[in-house]
Amino acid sequence: MFGEWSKPSGAWVTKGEVVAVAETTKSVFDIEAPAAGYLTLLAAPGAEVAIGEVIGVLSPTVVSLDAVHAWLVATATPATETTAEPARSWTKKAELLAERHKVDISQVPAAGDRVTEADVEAYVVARTSSQKTARGAIQADVNDTVDDRYPANRAQRLLIIGGGNGAIQIIDALQGVRHQRAVAVIDDNRAIHGKRIAGVPVLGAIDLSWAVDQHAAGLFDAAVISISTSIPFRERIFDEWKSRGIPFANVIHPSAVVGMNVTWGEGNVVMALCHFGACATVGDNNFLSAYCSIEHHCVLGNHCSFGPSVVTSSRVRFGDRVRCGTGIYIEPGVTIGADSIIASGLAIWQNIPERSLLKAHLGYSIRGLATGTVTVERCLRKRRHT
Amino acid sequence: MTRATPHLTYVESLRRALAEIMADDPRAVVLGEDILDPYGGAFKVTQGLSTRFPERVFATPIAEASIVGVSVGLALRGFHPIAEIMFGDFIALGADQLINHAAKYPAMYNGAVQVPLVVRTPMGGGRGYGPTHSQSLERLFFGIPHLKLIAASHLHDAGALLKLAAADPEPVLFVENKLLYPLALHLSADGAVRSFATTLDRFGYPVTTATNYPAAQIPDVTVIAYGGMSRLVLPLFDEFAGEEIRVLACFPSCISPLDPAPLAEAAAASGRVIVVEESQTAFGWGAEVAAQLYAALGAQLHAPVQRLGAAPTVIPAAKSLEDQVLVSTAVIRDAVFELLRST
Amino acid sequence: MEHPLAELFYAQMALIRRTEQTFFDLYAQGQIHGTVHTSIGQEATAVGVVNALDRTRDVIFSSHRAHGHFIAYCDDVEGLVAELLGRAGGVCGGVGGTQHLHTGNLYTNGVQGGIVPNAVGAALAEKLKQSGAIVVVFLGDGTMGQGVVYESLNLASLWALPLLFVLEDNQYAQSTHKQFEHAGNLADRPTPFQIDRTELTADDVLAVHDAARHAVATVRTTGRPYFLMLNTYRLAPHSKGDDMRSEEELAAYRARDPLQRLAATLPEAKRAAIDAAIEARLDAAVVQALAMPPQTLVSFRQQGGGWQR
Ligand SMILES: Cc1ncc(C[n+]2csc(CCOP(=O)(O)OP(=O)(O)O)c2C)c(N)n1
Numbered sequence A: 001m002f003g004e005w006s007k008p009s010g011a012w013v014t015k016g017e018v019v020a021v022a023e024t025t026k027s028v029f030d031i032e033a034p035a036a037g038y039l040t041l042l043a044a045p046g047a048e049v050a051i052g053e054v055i056g057v058l059s060p061t062v063v064s065l066d067a068v069h070a071w072l073v074a075t076a077t078p079a080t081e082t083t084a085e086p087a088r089s090w091t092k093k094a095e096l097l098a099e100r101h102k103v104d105i106s107q108v109p110a111a112g113d114r115v116t117e118a119d120v121e122a123y124v125v126a127r128t129s130s131q132k133t134a135r136g137a138i139q140a141d142v143n144d145t146v147d148d149r150y151p152a153n154r155a156q157r158l159l160i161i162g163g164g165n166g167a168i169q170i171i172d173a174l175q176g177v178r179h180q181r182a183v184a185v186i187d188d189n190r191a192i193h194g195k196r197i198a199g200v201p202v203l204g205a206i207d208l209s210w211a212v213d214q215h216a217a218g219l220f221d222a223a224v225i226s227i228s229t230s231i232p233f234r235e236r237i238f239d240e241w242k243s244r245g246i247p248f249a250n251v252i253h254p255s256a257v258v259g260m261n262v263t264w265g266e267g268n269v270v271m272a273l274c275h276f277g278a279c280a281t282v283g284d285n286n287f288l289s290a291y292c293s294i295e296h297h298c299v300l301g302n303h304c305s306f307g308p309s310v311v312t313s314s315r316v317r318f319g320d321r322v323r324c325g326t327g328i329y330i331e332p333g334v335t336i337g338a339d340s341i342i343a344s345g346l347a348i349w350q351n352i353p354e355r356s357l358l359k360a361h362l363g364y365s366i367r368g369l370a371t372g373t374v375t376v377e378r379c380l381r382k383r384r385h386t
Numbered sequence B: 001m002t003r004a005t006p007h008l009t010y011v012e013s014l015r016r017a018l019a020e021i022m023a024d025d026p027r028a029v030v031l032g033e034d035i036l037d038p039y040g041g042a043f044k045v046t047q048g049l050s051t052r053f054p055e056r057v058f059a060t061p062i063a064e065a066s067i068v069g070v071s072v073g074l075a076l077r078g079f080h081p082i083a084e085i086m087f088g089d090f091i092a093l094g095a096d097q098l099i100n101h102a103a104k105y106p107a108m109y110n111g112a113v114q115v116p117l118v119v120r121t122p123m124g125g126g127r128g129y130g131p132t133h134s135q136s137l138e139r140l141f142f143g144i145p146h147l148k149l150i151a152a153s154h155l156h157d158a159g160a161l162l163k164l165a166a167a168d169p170e171p172v173l174f175v176e177n178k179l180l181y182p183l184a185l186h187l188s189a190d191g192a193v194r195s196f197a198t199t200l201d202r203f204g205y206p207v208t209t210a211t212n213y214p215a216a217q218i219p220d221v222t223v224i225a226y227g228g229m230s231r232l233v234l235p236l237f238d239e240f241a242g243e244e245i246r247v248l249a250c251f252p253s254c255i256s257p258l259d260p261a262p263l264a265e266a267a268a269a270s271g272r273v274i275v276v277e278e279s280q281t282a283f284g285w286g287a288e289v290a291a292q293l294y295a296a297l298g299a300q301l302h303a304p305v306q307r308l309g310a311a312p313t314v315i316p317a318a319k320s321l322e323d324q325v326l327v328s329t330a331v332i333r334d335a336v337f338e339l340l341r342s343t
Numbered sequence C: 001m002e003h004p005l006a007e008l009f010y011a012q013m014a015l016i017r018r019t020e021q022t023f024f025d026l027y028a029q030g031q032i033h034g035t036v037h038t039s040i041g042q043e044a045t046a047v048g049v050v051n052a053l054d055r056t057r058d059v060i061f062s063s064h065r066a067h068g069h070f071i072a073y074c075d076d077v078e079g080l081v082a083e084l085l086g087r088a089g090g091v092c093g094g095v096g097g098t099q100h101l102h103t104g105n106l107y108t109n110g111v112q113g114g115i116v117p118n119a120v121g122a123a124l125a126e127k128l129k130q131s132g133a134i135v136v137v138f139l140g141d142g143t144m145g146q147g148v149v150y151e152s153l154n155l156a157s158l159w160a161l162p163l164l165f166v167l168e169d170n171q172y173a174q175s176t177h178k179q180f181e182h183a184g185n186l187a188d189r190p191t192p193f194q195i196d197r198t199e200l201t202a203d204d205v206l207a208v209h210d211a212a213r214h215a216v217a218t219v220r221t222t223g224r225p226y227f228l229m230l231n232t233y234r235l236a237p238h239s240k241g242d243d244m245r246s247e248e249e250l251a252a253y254r255a256r257d258p259l260q261r262l263a264a265t266l267p268e269a270k271r272a273a274i275d276a277a278i279e280a281r282l283d284a285a286v287v288q289a290l291a292m293p294p295q296t297l298v299s300f301r302q303q304g305g306g307w308q309r
């Protein structure tokens, strides 16, 4: 209860001066002026006042009661309305992660008192696997000490399409690569489903909609096609998957030598000891076996497949879907038209029109050597016998 | 660098260091406006000094060009002057002496002389002093050859840093910050600071890195800043920890010339960088840091380096305006969220 | 009748004159990169004042027109020639060039007025060291327009510093006569700061020297600043070929050339011997400097200009 004023309205009071007495249920105490100023009395003596209620005002000049009331109204803090964000029951990090995965965060259950990034991750994984219960999901590295949510903090995770010899070659090439790793293989051959290729699980058939979900869940970053034998297959998969937003990765064996200003498309597979001269241009989705040398300023189209040791001189241009055998030499400036097929062992010195099939006429014969000379066959045979 | 006693304030740390420098080095002299006791300087950094060393503490007239110019002459002739410019804004009047005299003599006389001079001055706003008493004019001196700019944050042992500057054979502009003066130094992993490390840059000056997460983890974002910005960045540590956002703050003390290596290391840890400076960003320190980081890291950066600083205008006196013209904790917070959202 | 110092002063003044004329020649030949400001006609101020100093301890600050002060102080014509020719063997390794010289206790800088507070600091240093040294700062009439000069007059007097201001009033700042730059009388400038002064015409080096000895002794004994104003005249252009003054005006001053005035007091044979020695010495200095390699970036970086990148 408010007691009484010890100063009249309009009086000048100095800081610390006692201006009133008040009593609570327990005690009676003095009220001191918190600052100097002219006093305007608001509370009547003996009135009940709540804690925090304004009982008087100190002003630098003598002011009217109206002015005091106007000032009180103007400075009153509205009861609830503030500019602060509404209370969240999740962390900002969880919110950002949910945004990234297009998850409604209010649907994510919290393990503790707030939804955390781990909760969102678990939710995303569970959602993906429940959508496709029939087959496995790529294992998320939730316990990885490396931050797995942001691509640049860890190796790019690759999904390998095709589980044959090409897949093994790709996995082998990745052994020496620090910025990429294979997380799964898919193949239409049911016999290998559930098995592993050099430690990488084969999760099922080549299924684009499954892959789209896995990618959206952040479980792999890019795909790569390991099949080199069928160019139409490579092209079809590449185009379909690209149209659904799946990125393709270039897998380049660490022993390859890449010169300056080489321009890369995506989805290329480059095997050991290949060479790309300065300013060469590589399109999309090509497969180059070991020892290929694409000299400086050459241009490679898309969806080509080369055997080992395709060696070009400078400024050679390849159209799309060119297939080369093994051991081919191409002279400078030659253009190889799209959809051409070039047999092993040829040296090419002229432009090749589109859809050409180049056969080799070079032949050789094998005959046994005269007695007294040790043949290779015999040598081998001898060793096996001993 | 010796660890300061906990809870020593920034101003106290500087004050003690000055006294220790004077006691240890008979060639040290201090000069500036209004620095004599009992007043002891506008920001009290020199308090007590003139009582202890009356013959080596000089109160000057209001003549900033001469405060620096006289110091240059003293330094050329074998003394180790530590000059105070009352407000950093007035260093503009001493610019000719810093640029064309202090920083030039050693090189233009082919190494035959040294100018071991420290000019201390408080920069920064936030106190309502208005357009001519609130700037961060160290920006005028970035990149001046042979002039070192040393900025003490409260994540540095400010006094130890002043001693390093005083021992430097090159002239140093020592940038203090008005709002840091009353703050306790924060020099270890405690409270919201979960890891705290100091390395030396190639000029021998400390670079402090502090994180709000345990050392083994990887940060989400790297904040690079200097001097008074520690006052704005540190309060985010606790809040960000609650939001699971890991922040690594990197505060170099030698801000020009700049050793990019420790900054690049801090930047590479997250790949996302925000540079905060109190001055306007255009043509500023953040631009230099960004250029150095791009050169060092290239594609290791996941997002363009963000620069935060004051609006490109004068610093107003009115609180409502000053708060918005200057960079704030809220602005840094929003920038971090935005950066994490986009990358 | 010959003054005992006349021969010495003639040798110094003639050396300054011929060195600076040689710089004009080298400039015309394209050997000097940049500019030169000569003190041709003003040699009496440099020689008269510098010879009044104690070269073992006193300190000199000067600015762009300092060849005379430099030669009178240290006689190192060889180092100066090499410096202007940009050679590593120059007194500042070719980095400073004509306007930025340092040797011993002499310091010059090319920013008008900026050296004056430096001289105040140096005077404070010598006072604190109780070395007994004094500091001399040379400044031109044009430089009296700079604010720091007045800050420095104030401080030197306020703190009672051993600092001698020598104003070499050659009437011009570059192309502008002092009447278009200064209100009032330059000789009155020190008075409100309670700094004593002497003003004299600097045609007679021996008179300059007497005045300078008096000024130096006053500074040294009182420990207070002093202001010596020397009215002189520059007979050559401000730097190279940028002279706007009338031929009559120049002719009038050529007739009072302090070097000729002093020469007239010496026997012809003595003068001729001095002149011949100077020619031989300068020829050798130029030949020697031109034979030196130009300054290299590597040694520049190893010495003063080092940087890390
Ligand atoms: C701060 C500054 N302003 C302008 C110049 C360009 N400048 C060089 S010498 C000179 C004239 C100086 O006149 P004065 O002081 O009379 O000396 P004098 O050349 O007559 O010896 C000027 C304007 C300069 N070097 N420094």
Ligand SMILES: [Mg+2]
Pocket (backbone or CB within 6 Å): C140, C141, C142, C168, C169, C170, C171, C172, C173, C174
């Ligand atoms: Mg002049």
